[in-house]
Amino acid sequence: MADDEADARLQRPALEVTFDEFKDYCAEKNIITHCPMCKKIDWQTAIGQNEKFPLQLYGMPPAPSGPIEYSLVFEMACRNCGFICHFQANPVLDWKARRGK
Numbered sequence: 001m002a003d004d005e006a007d008a009r010l011q012r013p014a015l016e017v018t019f020d021e022f023k024d025y026c027a028e029k030n031i032i033t034h035c036p037m038c039k040k041i042d043w044q045t046a047i048g049q050n051e052k053f054p055l056q057l058y059g060m061p062p063a064p065s066g067p068i069e070y071s072l073v074f075e076m077a078c079r080n081c082g083f084i085c086h087f088q089a090n091p092v093l094d095w096k097a098r099r100g101k
C-alpha cells in the first residue's frame with residue numbers, strides 16, 4: 001500500500017470504530033477480554049478511552065528486495081501492566097459494515 005493510499009484510508013469516516021463498538025465486536029467473536037499477562041480487564045486504546053478508536057498503520061520490516069508492507073490495526077493497551085496487543089482492522093471493519101445493514 002502506498003503512503004498516499006494509506007493516508008486516504010485513514011481519513012475515511014467508514015473506518016471509524018468506537019471503543020464501545022469494539023467491545024461489542026469482542027463479545028460477539030468470543031474474544032477473551034482479560035489481559036493475558038496480568039489477567040485484569042482494564043483496556044484502553046493507544047491514546048486512551050476516547051470515543052473513536054484510532055486506526056494505526058503497522059509497517060512490516062521490508063524484505064531485502066521488496067517494499068514495506070502495511071496493515072491497518074487497532075492497538076489495545078492494558079492500563080494495569082502496559083501489555084499491548086493488535087487486532088487487524090479489516091475483520092472489525094467488515095463486521096461493522098455487516099452490522100450496519
Ligand SMILES: [Zn+2]
Pocket residue numbers: 035036037038039040078079080081082083
Ligand atoms: Zn495487563
